[in-house]
Amino acid sequence: MLPYLVTIAIMIGIYGLLTLGLNLQYGYTGLINFGHVAFFAIGAYTSALISLAGYPIALGMAAGTVLAFLAAYPLGLLCLRLRADYLAIVTLSFSEIIRTVLISEEWLTEGTQGLPGIPKPFSSLSQGNADLAYLALVATAMLVAILLMWRLSHSPFGRLIRAVRDDEDAVRAVGKDPAQLKIKTLMLGAALAGLAGAFYAHYVGYISPDQFLPLVTFYAWIALIMGGAGTITGAIVGSSLLLFILEGSRFLRDVVPFVSEVQMASLRLAVIGLGLVLFMLYRPQGLIPDRSQS
Amino acid sequence: MTVHFRSTTLLGGIALAASLIAAPAIGQEAYRIGALNPVTGAGNTYGSGMQKSIIAAAAEVNAAGGAAGRKLEVLAEDGQTSAEPAVLAAKKLIEVNKVNAILGTWSSSVSLAIQPMTLASNIILMHTSSAPTLFTQNQRNLDWGFQSGSKYNGRAMAAAVKKEGFTKPAIMSFNNDAAINNVGFFRKAWEAAGGKIVAALTYEPKRTSYRSELQKVLAAKPDVIALSGYLPDTTIILREAYELGATAKFIIPDWAAGPALLKALGPDVSQGVLVYGTVPNIAGAAFKTYSAAYKKALNTSGEENVFGAQAYDMVISLALAIEKAGASADNVAIAKEIRAVSNPDGEKVTSFAEGKAALKAGKKINYEGASGPLDFDEDGNAVADFALFTYDKGQYVKRYLLQ
Numbered sequence: 001m002l003p004y005l006v007t008i009a010i011m012i013g014i015y016g017l018l019t020l021g022l023n024l025q026y027g028y029t030g031l032i033n034f035g036h037v038a039f040f041a042i043g044a045y046t047s048a049l050i051s052l053a054g055y056p057i058a059l060g061m062a063a064g065t066v067l068a069f070l071a072a073y074p075l076g077l078l079c080l081r082l083r084a085d086y087l088a089i090v091t092l093s094f095s096e097i098i099r100t101v102l103i104s105e106e107w108l109t110e111g112t113q114g115l116p117g118i119p120k121p122f123s124s125l126s127q128g129n130a131d132l133a134y135l136a137l138v139a140t141a142m143l144v145a146i147l148l149m150w151r152l153s154h155s156p157f158g159r160l161i162r163a164v165r166d167d168e169d170a171v172r173a174v175g176k177d178p179a180q181l182k183i184k185t186l187m188l189g190a191a192l193a194g195l196a197g198a199f200y201a202h203y204v205g206y207i208s209p210d211q212f213l214p215l216v217t218f219y220a221w222i223a224l225i226m227g228g229a230g231t232i233t234g235a236i237v238g239s240s241l242l243l244f245i246l247e248g249s250r251f252l253r254d255v256v257p258f259v260s261e262v263q264m265a266s267l268r269l270a271v272i273g274l275g276l277v278l279f280m281l282y283r284p285q286g287l288i289p290d291r292s293q294s
Numbered sequence: 295m296t297v298h299f300r301s302t303t304l305l306g307g308i309a310l311a312a313s314l315i316a317a318p319a320i321g322q323e324a325y326r327i328g329a330l331n332p333v334t335g336a337g338n339t340y341g342s343g344m345q346k347s348i349i350a351a352a353a354e355v356n357a358a359g360g361a362a363g364r365k366l367e368v369l370a371e372d373g374q375t376s377a378e379p380a381v382l383a384a385k386k387l388i389e390v391n392k393v394n395a396i397l398g399t400w401s402s403s404v405s406l407a408i409q410p411m412t413l414a415s416n417i418i419l420m421h422t423s424s425a426p427t428l429f430t431q432n433q434r435n436l437d438w439g440f441q442s443g444s445k446y447n448g449r450a451m452a453a454a455v456k457k458e459g460f461t462k463p464a465i466m467s468f469n470n471d472a473a474i475n476n477v478g479f480f481r482k483a484w485e486a487a488g489g490k491i492v493a494a495l496t497y498e499p500k501r502t503s504y505r506s507e508l509q510k511v512l513a514a515k516p517d518v519i520a521l522s523g524y525l526p527d528t529t530i531i532l533r534e535a536y537e538l539g540a541t542a543k544f545i546i547p548d549w550a551a552g553p554a555l556l557k558a559l560g561p562d563v564s565q566g567v568l569v570y571g572t573v574p575n576i577a578g579a580a581f582k583t584y585s586a587a588y589k590k591a592l593n594t595s596g597e598e599n600v601f602g603a604q605a606y607d608m609v610i611s612l613a614l615a616i617e618k619a620g621a622s623a624d625n626v627a628i629a630k631e632i633r634a635v636s637n638p639d640g641e642k643v644t645s646f647a648e649g650k651a652a653l654k655a656g657k658k659i660n661y662e663g664a665s666g667p668l669d670f671d672e673d674g675n676a677v678a679d680f681a682l683f684t685y686d687k688g689q690y691v692k693r694y695l696l697q
Contacts, residue, residue: 004389007382103469112470116406116427127414204381206407211377246379250371250386261349261370262342265333268372 006131008247010203013138014196015239018216019223020145020232021192027230027290028153029185030165032084035075035091036220038098039068039190041212043197045102045109048118048207057121061198068194069187076183095214102209114208118201138199142236145192149232152188161185162230226279228286237287245275325364325616327352327609328371328387328396330408335375337400343592343602344398345370350587351609351646358647361616362623366609369393375400377407384408388415394625395612398605399423402471409437416625420608422601424472429673436629438611439675440604440665442572444472447547448479450570450680451520453696454545455484457682458568464493464516464542466507466531468523476522476547492516497527504531508538518543518568525550529558536563543568548683553690561688569685570696572678574603574665579644580610584664600665604676607663611636614649614661636661636668 018040025031046067047060075094079087102109109115121137122130152158163171164178171178201207219242227238249268253259259267329348332341352366360366369391373380380399387393388411395418399405402425409431412419421428422441429439455463463484467477474496481491493514497507508531511519519535519542521528528550535544548571556564574581576597584606588596596602615631616623623631634640635649640658643649652659661668666678680696 001390004385007385007389011382112474113425113427114403114406114471116425117410117431204377204407205410206377206403208377208403208406210403247382247386250383253370260346261329261368262333262345264370265341265372265374269334 003128003131006128006135008243010131010135010138010199012240012243013135013142014199014203015219015223015242016142016236017138017145017192017196017199018220019227019235019239020142020149021189021196022220022224023189023229023232023235024149024152024161024185024192025189027224027235028158028165029161029182030084031079031182031186032088033091033186033189034088034214034217035093035095035098036189036193037212037214037216038091038095039071039193040197040200040216041095041098041102041209042068042071043194044201044207044212045115045197046194047198048115048201049108051119051202052115052117057119057202061195061202064198064201065191065195068197069191072187072190073183076186079182079186080179092214092217095212095217099209099212102212109209112209114206114211115201116206118205118207120202120205134203141195141199145195146232146236153232157181157184222276224286226276226283226286228288228290230290231286231288234286234288234290241287245272323364323621324367325361325395326367326369326391326393327612328369328384328391328393329398329605330371330373330380330383330387330396330404331398331605332375332400332404333372335373337373337375340400340599340601341372341375343588343596343599344400344605346591347584347588347596347602347606348397348609350591351584351606351613354583354587355609355613355646358650361613361646361650362619362621364616364621366613373399373404375404377403380404381407381411384411388412388417393417395420397608397612398601400601402428412436418612418625418629420612422604424475426475429675432674434626434629435674436625437674438608438629438632438670439673440608440668441601441676442666442678442680443675444475445479446675446677446680447476447570448481449483450696451476451480451545452483452487453680454568454570454682455480455518455520456487456489457694457696458518458543460518460543461489462492462515462517463489464511464514464519465491465495466511466519466521466523467494467496468527469496469498473522473524477520480520480522497523499527501527502530503534505534505538507531508534508540512538512540512542516542518545521546521550523550525554525558529555532559532567533563545570547571551683551690556685556688556690561685564685565687567685569683569690570680571683572600572666573681573692573695574600575662575667575679578662578664580607580662581664583645596664603663603665607661607665607668610646610649610663611661611668613646614653614659617650617653633670633674635659636663636670638667638669 025033043064047064050060051057122133168178223238223242228234331344352368371383397420399421402423405421405423419437424443465477467473493511545568551569585596614635615628618631619628640660643659682693
């Protein structure tokens with residue numbers, strides 16, 4: 001049981017980092033980013049390719065984070081001209097473009113074959129201990145991200161980006177440039193997604209383009225909305241809740257009578273959907289609401 | 295709700311809830327099988343049938359007294375035809391349910407993602423995937439592929455093209471691992487025999503028209519086009535080739551053909567399209583047992599789901615290997631016997647009960663499965679019999695076996 005829980009905890013950490021990035025963009029700044037998975041994919045592929053080439057895993061992870069950070073810059077420039085819903089479409093397309101590139105550039109990414117055998121850190125330990133060490137690593141990264149996020153949200157920059165979310169014209173009126181702020185948050189959020197991607201690649205050990213569908217973006221959105229947008233705790237609670245619903249539903253089999261194994265698979269997905277709908281109906285502000293907004 | 299409600303609390307909650315329900319009374323000697331099948335997602339046409347076939351085969355083994363006295367217990371999960379959920383499902387099967395084997399992973403991406411976990415835990419993995427890496431990472435022979443891999447598809451295609459007397463084949467392939475490898479091995483086999491490919495093209499999924507791709511290939515004036523794709527794109531390409539008045543014939547794999555293609559195209563367009571595919575031993579006793587069980591569980595014919603037959607065979611081969619290795623054998627010892635109970639040098643058996651009796655009598659056995667003769671090559675990949683089919687005046691007919 002423990003190793004399974006450790007795995008879930010690692011996935012919570014990975015989705016937590018992803019959601020924290022989205023929280024910065026949407027929760028604080030109001031950017032509707034439907035292409036978050038693009039940065040997750042960039043982080044995963046960069047780190048996997050670098051470590052498969054024989055360089056240290058730490059270097060791969062750092063490079064994955066930095067590359068995701070930089071990849072958000074051109075997208076950010078584009079965003080300057082776009083308001084909410086248009087931005088959503090552009091970012092969604094961006095993530096699909098990235099996935100198509102991953103499929104097509106076979107010389108680099110092996111195309112649809114994907115990259116098997118990505119090295120795992122702590123491989124000298126036994127499997128159980130290696131997973132525990134990995135969890136510690138993910139948890140540390142998460143803690144650092146939370147601390148940074150907390151500092152950021154209480155700094156003048158944090159107040160400014162919230163102001164951009166609430167009233168862009170007012171920000172402009174006091175002589176600040178919303179465009180620069182938007183680019184910065186987009187890049188910072190992308191860096192977190194890139195780091196999450198790197199953690200994902202080295203944990204799962206095999207990546208292929210079909211693991212980076214827009215579904216991942218929407219998982220992060222679900223986590224953010226369930227937890228409560230605009231708060232750090234909300235992002236973490238949300239990703240825990242998401243994994244709890246996704247994985248906890250596997251144990252339904254043991255408590256629901258008169259359902260065959262095959263029907264159970266479909267029932268499980270239905271329960272997940274129903275859970276989300278009920279959540280939205282009765283707790284639309286998320287578990288941890290943003291107190292700065294009334 | 296307060297901010298004190300943190301992820302640790304939730305985790306604790308999961309742990310508590312899960313430990314309460316995940317401690318079923320398991321007999322000490324049961325052999326636990328995780329059925330990790332694509333019940334939802336892209337593989338859903340096959341997944342339910344695979345899972346039910348595994349359950350049915352395990353029931354058959356248990357009815358015959360179990361394997362070496364060990365009952366088989368099946369724990370089912372849905373892999374969702376997707377790597378990440380499959381990894382978590384496999385983790386649950388391995389760590390919570392403590393399964394000894396995972397059977398029936400279908401797509402290569404799922405099998406590749408869970409292979410490192412099964413290898414690290416000494417768990418037997420039986421799959422229907424064809425990615426070459428799966429077989430090169432299988433150093434301890436714990437993994438077995440029940441679907442003939444790309445190598446055999448490519449060779450079968452080359453044999454058919456040669457036998458039909460074509461000299462100028464072109465290649466068109468759907469852009470994914472399996473399809474690209476199929477035509478890749480076709481090219482290898484064809485060129486090794488001194489032939490030449492006049493044109494090759496990879497096309498993208500989910501287009502509404504492939505006219506420009508077709509025109510590019512047809513410009514090289516091939517006499518046959520080896521088309522490796524799936525039902526939707528194959529339908530479009532064949533119809534457009536007909537509209538363009540192309541004289542080249544097509545050869546396609548059976549998973550993109552069958553009655554559904556005929557229904558979509560009609561007798562005129564489908565006339566003369568060649569289809570290659572593996573043939574289950576329909577006349578064999580194992581297939582009849584499987585087919586009856588399939589019909590009972592799903593109310594459709596087992597012939598429609600070749601992966602169901604393969605999943606059924608996985609359980610029977612595994613049970614026979616356990617029987618041969620003995621009740622106290624570990625997985626490495628059991629896996630070693632898989633080849634020994636199914637390769638050609640033994641007495642032919644077609645069911646678990648028959649094989650068990652022969653093993654008890656001290657004989658060598660050769661399990662002839664529902665999906666094929668189940669003779670494994672040096673990589674642990676089953677080599678099936680291939681045949682060539684065609685459409686003639688609106689009928690799907692078998693032409694001959696391919697060697």
